[in-house]
Protein backbone atom coordinates (compact mmCIF):
# COMPACT_ATOMS: atom_id res chain seq x y z
CA UNK A 528 0.00 0.00 0.00
CA UNK A 529 1.33 3.42 -0.92
CA UNK A 530 0.71 7.00 0.11
CA UNK A 531 1.83 9.12 -2.82
CA UNK A 532 2.07 12.86 -2.12
CA UNK A 533 -1.11 12.72 -0.08
CA UNK A 534 -2.36 16.19 0.90
CA UNK A 535 -5.60 17.08 2.60
CA UNK A 536 -7.49 20.15 3.79
CA UNK A 537 -11.03 20.26 5.02
CA UNK A 538 -12.10 23.33 3.06
CA UNK A 539 -10.62 25.18 0.15
CA UNK A 540 -9.47 28.15 2.22
CA UNK A 541 -8.26 26.06 5.16
CA UNK A 542 -4.64 25.27 5.76
CA UNK A 543 -3.51 21.81 4.78
CA UNK A 544 -3.82 19.33 7.64
CA UNK A 545 -1.66 16.80 5.76
CA UNK A 546 0.94 17.88 3.23
CA UNK A 547 2.60 15.62 0.70
CA UNK A 548 2.64 12.49 2.86
CA UNK A 549 4.74 9.73 1.33
CA UNK A 550 4.92 6.18 2.66
CA UNK A 551 5.00 2.58 1.63
CA UNK A 552 3.49 -0.16 3.76
CA UNK A 553 4.02 -3.88 3.39
CA UNK A 554 1.99 -6.81 4.73
CA UNK A 555 2.75 -7.31 8.41
CA UNK A 556 3.81 -3.72 9.05
CA UNK A 557 2.75 -2.13 12.32
CA UNK A 558 2.83 1.67 12.47
CA UNK A 559 2.49 3.78 15.58
CA UNK A 560 1.46 7.33 14.70
CA UNK A 561 2.07 10.09 17.22
CA UNK A 562 1.75 13.86 17.17
CA UNK A 563 0.32 16.65 19.28
CA UNK A 564 -3.45 17.20 19.58
CA UNK A 565 -4.80 18.55 16.33
CA UNK A 566 -1.74 17.43 14.34
CA UNK A 567 -3.92 15.49 11.91
CA UNK A 568 -3.58 11.92 13.16
CA UNK A 569 -7.28 11.06 12.89
CA UNK A 570 -7.40 12.74 9.50
CA UNK A 571 -4.47 10.70 8.21
CA UNK A 572 -5.99 7.49 9.56
CA UNK A 573 -9.28 8.19 7.77
CA UNK A 574 -7.37 8.91 4.55
CA UNK A 575 -5.55 5.61 4.92
CA UNK A 576 -8.75 3.71 5.69
CA UNK A 577 -10.37 5.19 2.59
CA UNK A 578 -13.08 7.04 4.52
CA UNK A 579 -11.79 10.41 3.34
CA UNK A 580 -10.41 11.23 -0.10
CA UNK A 581 -7.15 13.14 -0.39
CA UNK A 582 -7.39 16.71 -1.69
CA UNK A 583 -4.46 15.73 -3.88
CA UNK A 584 -2.22 12.71 -4.18
CA UNK A 585 -3.41 9.14 -3.77
CA UNK A 586 -3.54 6.13 -1.48
CA UNK A 587 -3.10 3.03 -3.63
CA UNK A 588 -2.86 -0.70 -3.06
CA UNK A 589 -5.12 -0.59 -0.03
CA UNK A 590 -6.04 -4.14 1.08
CA UNK A 591 -9.60 -5.17 0.21
CA UNK A 592 -10.75 -5.66 3.79
CA UNK A 593 -10.27 -2.65 6.05
CA UNK A 594 -11.08 -2.60 9.74
CA UNK A 595 -11.40 0.89 11.18
CA UNK A 596 -11.89 1.72 14.85
CA UNK A 597 -12.64 5.40 15.45
CA UNK A 598 -11.52 7.11 18.64
CA UNK A 599 -15.19 7.42 19.61
CA UNK A 600 -17.41 4.58 18.59
CA UNK A 601 -20.75 6.01 17.38
CA UNK A 602 -23.37 4.64 19.74
CA UNK A 603 -26.39 6.37 18.25
CA UNK A 604 -27.59 3.24 16.49
CA UNK A 605 -30.69 1.39 17.69
CA UNK A 606 -29.00 -1.94 18.40
CA UNK A 607 -27.99 -4.03 21.35
CA UNK A 608 -24.32 -5.09 21.40
CA UNK A 609 -25.10 -8.59 20.09
CA UNK A 610 -27.63 -7.23 17.59
CA UNK A 611 -25.08 -4.80 16.17
CA UNK A 612 -22.27 -7.36 16.02
CA UNK A 613 -24.55 -9.97 14.42
CA UNK A 614 -25.56 -7.37 11.85
CA UNK A 615 -21.92 -6.48 11.14
CA UNK A 616 -21.03 -10.17 10.90
CA UNK A 617 -23.66 -10.57 8.18
CA UNK A 618 -22.34 -7.47 6.38
CA UNK A 619 -18.87 -9.01 6.67
CA UNK A 620 -20.07 -12.22 5.02
CA UNK A 621 -20.69 -14.36 8.09
CA UNK A 622 -17.63 -13.46 10.14
CA UNK A 623 -17.29 -14.90 13.65
CA UNK A 624 -17.48 -12.16 16.24
CA UNK A 625 -18.09 -14.16 19.41
CA UNK A 626 -14.46 -15.17 20.09
CA UNK A 627 -13.34 -11.54 19.71
CA UNK A 628 -16.12 -10.32 21.98
CA UNK A 629 -15.01 -12.79 24.63
CA UNK A 630 -11.38 -11.84 24.18
CA UNK A 631 -11.91 -8.13 24.81
CA UNK A 632 -14.27 -8.78 27.72
CA UNK A 633 -17.57 -7.95 26.05
CA UNK A 634 -19.39 -11.08 27.22
CA UNK A 635 -22.08 -10.01 29.62
CA UNK A 636 -22.93 -6.98 27.50
CA UNK A 637 -24.77 -8.79 24.69
CA UNK A 638 -28.20 -7.43 25.56
CA UNK A 639 -27.10 -3.92 26.47
CA UNK A 640 -28.11 -1.16 24.07
CA UNK A 641 -25.22 0.62 22.35
CA UNK A 642 -26.34 4.00 23.64
CA UNK A 643 -26.15 2.75 27.22
CA UNK A 644 -22.53 1.65 26.97
CA UNK A 645 -19.63 3.42 28.64
CA UNK A 646 -17.02 4.96 26.31
CA UNK A 647 -14.54 2.11 26.89
CA UNK A 648 -17.11 -0.65 26.38
CA UNK A 649 -18.36 1.05 23.21
CA UNK A 650 -14.77 1.16 22.02
CA UNK A 651 -14.55 -2.60 22.49
CA UNK A 652 -17.59 -3.03 20.24
CA UNK A 653 -15.73 -0.97 17.64
CA UNK A 654 -12.69 -3.21 18.03
CA UNK A 655 -14.70 -6.38 17.60
CA UNK A 656 -16.47 -5.15 14.45
CA UNK A 657 -13.06 -4.30 12.96
CA UNK A 658 -11.31 -7.51 14.01
CA UNK A 659 -14.00 -10.00 13.03
CA UNK A 660 -13.41 -9.31 9.34
CA UNK A 661 -9.73 -10.38 9.50
CA UNK A 662 -8.72 -7.06 7.95
CA UNK A 663 -5.79 -6.68 5.59
CA UNK A 664 -5.57 -3.14 6.94
CA UNK A 665 -6.50 -2.44 10.55
CA UNK A 666 -6.72 1.25 11.44
CA UNK A 667 -6.97 2.08 15.15
CA UNK A 668 -7.54 5.64 16.33
CA UNK A 669 -6.28 5.97 19.91
CA UNK A 670 -7.03 2.33 20.66
CA UNK A 671 -5.76 2.37 24.23
CA UNK A 672 -7.71 5.40 25.39
CA UNK A 673 -10.39 4.50 27.89
CA UNK A 674 -9.80 0.75 27.80
CA UNK A 675 -9.49 -1.22 31.01
CA UNK A 676 -6.13 -2.72 31.86
CA UNK A 677 -6.92 -6.28 30.71
CA UNK A 678 -7.97 -5.12 27.26
CA UNK A 679 -5.07 -2.67 27.03
CA UNK A 680 -2.71 -5.50 27.87
CA UNK A 681 -4.35 -7.79 25.30
CA UNK A 682 -4.17 -5.30 22.45
CA UNK A 683 -0.46 -5.57 21.53
CA UNK A 684 -0.88 -9.35 21.20
CA UNK A 685 -3.97 -8.89 19.02
CA UNK A 686 -2.05 -6.43 16.83
CA UNK A 687 0.82 -8.92 16.59
CA UNK A 688 -1.58 -11.63 15.42
CA UNK A 689 -3.16 -9.40 12.76
CA UNK A 690 0.33 -8.49 11.50
CA UNK A 691 1.50 -12.12 11.65
CA UNK A 692 -1.15 -13.14 9.16
CA UNK A 693 -0.10 -10.34 6.81
CA UNK A 694 -2.33 -7.50 7.95
CA UNK A 695 -1.06 -3.93 8.07
CA UNK A 696 -1.84 -2.21 11.37
CA UNK A 697 -1.77 1.57 11.77
CA UNK A 698 -2.55 3.00 15.19
CA UNK A 699 -2.47 6.52 16.53
CA UNK A 700 -1.38 6.40 20.09
CA UNK A 701 -0.76 8.78 22.95
CA UNK A 702 -0.24 6.04 25.47
CA UNK A 703 2.80 4.33 23.97
CA UNK A 704 0.97 1.03 24.07
CA UNK A 705 2.50 -0.43 20.93
CA UNK A 706 6.01 0.86 21.55
CA UNK A 707 6.84 -2.41 23.28
CA UNK A 708 6.29 -4.46 20.11
CA UNK A 709 9.29 -5.44 18.02
CA UNK A 710 9.58 -3.80 14.65
CA UNK A 711 6.95 -1.08 15.13
CA UNK A 712 7.42 1.74 12.62
CA UNK A 713 7.26 5.06 14.50
CA UNK A 714 5.56 7.79 12.47
CA UNK A 715 4.77 11.26 13.64
CA UNK A 716 2.91 14.25 12.30
CA UNK A 717 4.31 17.72 12.87
CA UNK A 718 3.21 20.84 11.02
CA UNK A 719 1.22 18.74 8.52
CA UNK A 720 4.29 16.66 7.62
CA UNK A 721 4.46 12.92 8.03
CA UNK A 722 7.83 11.86 9.39
CA UNK A 723 9.04 8.30 9.66
CA UNK A 724 11.55 7.86 12.43
CA UNK A 725 14.20 5.21 12.70
CA UNK A 726 12.97 2.22 14.69
CA UNK A 727 13.72 2.37 18.41
CA UNK A 728 17.36 1.41 18.80
CA UNK A 729 18.31 -1.34 21.18
CA UNK A 730 19.22 0.05 24.58
CA UNK A 731 22.81 1.16 24.74
CA UNK A 732 24.68 4.15 26.10
CA UNK A 733 23.47 5.99 29.12
CA UNK A 734 23.91 9.73 28.74
CA UNK A 735 25.18 11.91 31.57
CA UNK A 736 22.57 14.52 30.86
CA UNK A 737 19.37 12.46 30.81
CA UNK A 738 17.66 14.77 28.36
CA UNK A 739 20.75 15.65 26.33
CA UNK A 740 19.66 13.85 23.17
CA UNK A 741 21.77 14.51 20.12
CA UNK A 742 19.99 15.55 17.00
CA UNK A 743 17.28 17.21 19.05
CA UNK A 744 14.60 18.90 16.93
CA UNK A 745 14.66 22.66 16.98
CA UNK A 746 12.07 24.43 19.09
CA UNK A 747 10.26 25.69 16.00
CA UNK A 748 8.68 23.33 13.57
CA UNK A 749 9.35 19.72 12.65
CA UNK A 750 12.81 18.18 12.48
CA UNK A 751 14.44 18.96 9.15
CA UNK A 752 16.31 16.47 7.00
CA UNK A 753 19.61 17.41 8.65
CA UNK A 754 18.16 16.83 12.09
CA UNK A 755 16.68 13.52 11.10
CA UNK A 756 20.04 12.57 9.62
CA UNK A 757 21.66 13.43 12.91
CA UNK A 758 19.01 11.43 14.71
CA UNK A 759 19.82 8.39 12.59
CA UNK A 760 23.32 8.47 13.99
CA UNK A 761 22.11 9.49 17.42
CA UNK A 762 23.09 8.10 20.74
CA UNK A 763 20.66 6.04 22.76
CA UNK A 764 19.93 7.40 26.19
CA UNK A 765 18.50 5.69 29.20
CA UNK A 766 16.39 7.95 31.39
CA UNK A 767 14.90 7.15 34.78
CA UNK A 768 11.63 8.86 35.59
CA UNK A 769 9.18 8.30 38.44
CA UNK A 770 6.70 5.57 37.43
CA UNK A 771 3.78 7.98 37.68
CA UNK A 772 5.43 10.28 35.08
CA UNK A 773 6.18 7.54 32.55
CA UNK A 774 3.14 7.91 30.26
CA UNK A 775 3.44 11.68 30.12
CA UNK A 776 7.20 11.56 29.56
CA UNK A 777 6.92 9.05 26.69
CA UNK A 778 4.10 11.07 25.16
CA UNK A 779 6.13 14.30 25.22
CA UNK A 780 9.19 12.59 23.73
CA UNK A 781 7.13 11.04 20.95
CA UNK A 782 5.29 14.28 20.27
CA UNK A 783 8.73 15.85 19.88
CA UNK A 784 9.63 13.21 17.34
CA UNK A 785 11.81 10.84 19.39
CA UNK A 786 11.17 7.10 19.12
CA UNK A 787 10.98 6.75 22.91
CA UNK A 788 9.91 3.55 24.62
CA UNK A 789 10.00 2.04 28.09
CA UNK A 790 12.63 -0.64 28.69
CA UNK A 791 11.62 -4.05 29.93
CA UNK A 792 13.07 -5.13 33.28
CA UNK A 793 15.59 -7.38 31.52
CA UNK A 794 16.79 -4.48 29.37
CA UNK A 795 17.52 -2.06 32.20
CA UNK A 796 21.27 -1.81 32.67
Ligand SMILES: Nc1ncnc2c1ncn2[C@@H]1O[C@H](COP(=O)(O)OP(=O)(O)OP(=O)(O)O)[C@@H](O)[C@H]1O
Nearest residue numbers: 537538544562563564565566567568569570571598
Ligand atom coordinates in the same frame (compact mmCIF):
# COMPACT_ATOMS: atom_id res chain seq x y z
N1 LIG B 1 -14.51 17.88 10.06
C1 LIG B 1 -13.57 18.83 10.17
N2 LIG B 1 -13.73 20.03 9.58
C2 LIG B 1 -12.79 21.00 9.68
N3 LIG B 1 -11.63 20.84 10.35
C3 LIG B 1 -11.41 19.66 10.96
C4 LIG B 1 -12.37 18.60 10.91
N4 LIG B 1 -11.86 17.55 11.60
C5 LIG B 1 -10.68 17.93 12.07
N5 LIG B 1 -10.40 19.21 11.69
C6 LIG B 1 -9.18 19.96 11.99
O1 LIG B 1 -8.09 19.27 11.39
C7 LIG B 1 -6.96 19.30 12.25
C8 LIG B 1 -6.49 17.89 12.54
O2 LIG B 1 -7.51 17.22 13.30
P1 LIG B 1 -7.36 15.69 13.72
O3 LIG B 1 -8.59 15.32 14.48
O4 LIG B 1 -7.00 14.91 12.52
O5 LIG B 1 -6.08 15.77 14.70
P2 LIG B 1 -5.53 14.68 15.73
O6 LIG B 1 -4.04 14.70 15.60
O7 LIG B 1 -6.22 13.39 15.56
O8 LIG B 1 -5.93 15.34 17.13
P3 LIG B 1 -6.15 14.66 18.59
O9 LIG B 1 -4.81 14.20 19.10
O10 LIG B 1 -6.67 15.81 19.40
O11 LIG B 1 -7.15 13.56 18.42
C9 LIG B 1 -7.38 20.08 13.50
O12 LIG B 1 -6.95 21.42 13.35
C10 LIG B 1 -8.88 20.01 13.48
O13 LIG B 1 -9.45 21.14 14.05
